[in-house]
Amino acid sequence: MISQPGAMIKLKADTVIDLSEYTVMPGLIDCHTHVLLQGDITAEDYDVQVLKESVPYRTIRAVNSCNIALQNGFTTIRDLGTEGAGYADVDLKKAINRGVIPGPRMFVSTLAINTTGHYPLSESTYAWELKIPKGLAEITGADEGRRVVREQIAHGADWIKIYADRGYIKLADGSYRSIPNFTSEEIMAIGDETIRSRRKLAAHAVTRDGILAAINAGATSIEHGFGMDDECIQLMIQKNVYWCPTIYVNDYVAEGRAKAGSPINKYFSETEPALFKKATAAGVKIAYGTDIGGYDWHEAQTKDFEFMVQYGYAPLQAIQTATINAAALLGQPLLGEIKTGNYADIIAIKGDPTKDVKLLGNVQWVMKDGLVYKTVK
Numbered sequence: 001m002i003s004q005p006g007a008m009i010k011l012k013a014d015t016v017i018d019l020s021e022y023t024v025m026p027g028l029i030d031c032h033t034h035v036l037l038q039g040d041i042t043a044e045d046y047d048v049q050v051l052k053e054s055v056p057y058r059t060i061r062a063v064n065s066c067n068i069a070l071q072n073g074f075t076t077i078r079d080l081g082t083e084g085a086g087y088a089d090v091d092l093k094k095a096i097n098r099g100v101i102p103g104p105r106m107f108v109s110t111l112a113i114n115t116t117g118h119y120p121l122s123e124s125t126y127a128w129e130l131k132i133p134k135g136l137a138e139i140t141g142a143d144e145g146r147r148v149v150r151e152q153i154a155h156g157a158d159w160i161k162i163y164a165d166r167g168y169i170k171l172a173d174g175s176y177r178s179i180p181n182f183t184s185e186e187i188m189a190i191g192d193e194t195i196r197s198r199r200k201l202a203a204h205a206v207t208r209d210g211i212l213a214a215i216n217a218g219a220t221s222i223e224h225g226f227g228m229d230d231e232c233i234q235l236m237i238q239k240n241v242y243w244c245p246t247i248y249v250n251d252y253v254a255e256g257r258a259k260a261g262s263p264i265n266k267y268f269s270e271t272e273p274a275l276f277k278k279a280t281a282a283g284v285k286i287a288y289g290t291d292i293g294g295y296d297w298h299e300a301q302t303k304d305f306e307f308m309v310q311y312g313y314a315p316l317q318a319i320q321t322a323t324i325n326a327a328a329l330l331g332q333p334l335l336g337e338i339k340t341g342n343y344a345d346i347i348a349i350k351g352d353p354t355k356d357v358k359l360l361g362n363v364q365w366v367m368k369d370g371l372v373y374k375t376v377k
């Protein structure tokens, strides 16, 4: 008998579970989550979490986020930054692995890295005498970049996450530009230190100004990438870099932010269908990433599947972004497929999601590592 908190059924070897009326498939993988965030549509939502909630309180909330991910059928997540909650993601991963709490397999990136003064909380919106907490680790200079990478790995980072650009604009010719956050010395030092330590680099990068620099520094995945151009697409293919397009989160905030006077996300929403078609037709590989936590954990985690189908992917192609593609991005050959020797991460769904990906929003049975965490009603 194996028992684990949160696991509903204690299984013996050779237990038969009848799922003949369901579609059985590999557990889903979300390559872009923030379990320590609870939705921050506005800058104020973000500041409130960082200023008014202690890290222990945010971690208690994150226990709930981890369970939601697992109940949604995501048996693995790559969590891309604690947003001011220190190394609490390492604790959550540890607690899950030791069976203290239920949750998905976690690959964590701890604090994430940006350059000094380019990330919330913004100093200019608070009394300048205050020492304002920050949503990540700030560096200036290549040596500081190396030091912070080393610190994060020492604390348990599986991935290093950087914010490669900011200040996105759309030009009159329809192209997008941004401000690169790092000097080339800084980003190259971070990439080098990451790769020589056998870790991988994930880059928040939205236009060519961030994307090209991040790929040249060795990034394995481009997060968001809403404003990429043809040169970015070619370089991604050449260097086998994955795109996590985080479609729903952008759509979710677009209208509200446009009404508040910032239309850039709306522009991204308008141009993303054509960009997705062009990039995927050219051969860019997609890994499923939602940015959930950036939006509320009670919202759907499976909307990106629907958008991908709307943008021209076959349902099976969309599903594979969260199974074999995501496992390949993570470098985890024992995930993403049901086969002998792999982890027993399996989910079951009523109906056929290869015909209708909306069904993925209603996962009815979840097994992680051979233990059942959600049972058929």
Ligand SMILES: [Zn+2]
Residues within 6 Å of the ligand: 032, 033, 034, 080, 291, 294
């Ligand atoms: Zn994110």
